[in-house]
Amino acid sequence: MIDIHSHILPGVDDGAKTEEDSLAMAREAVAQGITAIVATPHNKNGKYDNDRHSIINSVEILSELFVKEDIPLIILPGQENRINGDILEDMKNGNILPINDSKYLFIEFPSANVPRYASQMLFDIQVAGYTPVIVHPERNQELIEHPGKLYEFVKKGALTQVTAASVVGKFGKNIQKFSHDLIEANLTHFVASDAHNTTTRGFCMHDAFHEIKNKYGSDYFYMFLENSQLLVDNMNVNRMEPSQVKKKKFLGLF
Ligand code: FE
Numbered sequence: 001m002i003d004i005h006s007h008i009l010p011g012v013d014d015g016a017k018t019e020e021d022s023l024a025m026a027r028e029a030v031a032q033g034i035t036a037i038v039a040t041p042h043n044k045n046g047k048y049d050n051d052r053h054s055i056i057n058s059v060e061i062l063s064e065l066f067v068k069e070d071i072p073l074i075i076l077p078g079q080e081n082r083i084n085g086d087i088l089e090d091m092k093n094g095n096i097l098p099i100n101d102s103k104y105l106f107i108e109f110p111s112a113n114v115p116r117y118a119s120q121m122l123f124d125i126q127v128a129g130y131t132p133v134i135v136h137p138e139r140n141q142e143l144i145e146h147p148g149k150l151y152e153f154v155k156k157g158a159l160t161q162v163t164a165a166s167v168v169g170k171f172g173k174n175i176q177k178f179s180h181d182l183i184e185a186n187l188t189h190f191v192a193s194d195a196h197n198t199t200t201r202g203f204c205m206h207d208a209f210h211e212i213k214n215k216y217g218s219d220y221f222y223m224f225l226e227n228s229q230l231l232v233d234n235m236n237v238n239r240m241e242p243s244q245v246k247k248k249k250f251l252g253l254f
Pocket of ligand 1: 005
């Protein structure tokens with residue numbers, strides 16, 4: 001299985017701090033059945049900047065270390081871009097790194113809201129020839145309250161990725177429920193770990209895929225597995241017709 005979202009590079013953001021941390025994460029990833037992992041350090045999130053060149057460099061170093069340590073894990077370069085007004089400019093400047101240099105670009109919203117310019121930005125990214133992948137929409141407060149906004153983004157061509165830990169309830173019941181709402185409404189296309197370490201923000205990939213297979217059957221299980229492979233191979237991914245998240249009953253008033 002391929003994990004398309006991780007903070008495994010050492011010392012570049014709030015993920016692995018040292019090479020030892022990275023190795024511990026890599027060994028855990030292998031134990032979970034992961035064969036290839038995309039390193040997606042934060043970029044322009046207000047705290048961490050990681051441009052294309054530095055990420056590619058760091059991935060090469062870590063890749064050599066995996067070989068030296070006999071860890072059977074392929075590492076690929078990526079970047080988690082906090083949405084900001086400079087993305088198109090940064091594409092031209094060569095600061096942006098789509099996942100494994102494909103057409104797929106990770107876009108992260110702030111956790112509390114969705115900026116007003118998001119819709120236009122997602123459109124502009126597509127006009128520039130890229131497909132935005134909105135990461136962990138299930139952890140965004142505004143999208144939890146107004147899932148119709150995510151539906152609009154997906155309708156207009158964006159893809160989304162839910163976090164394995166959310167699917168299994170590590171971020172609480174509400175976020176777990178919303179993750180499953182998104183799967184059921186065909187509003188998400190990838191399941192990835194967003195692992196930062198091996199403890200508090202671990203992989204949970206084995207458990208999440210197990211839960212998906214149990215709850216939704218083999219078709220969904222294989223679709224999610226295949227989509228991550230298709231993404232890193234820069235192929236078109238499986239998309240099913242999205243629907244609106246069903247309004248949940250609130251205190252029995254509806
Ligand atoms: Fe992340």
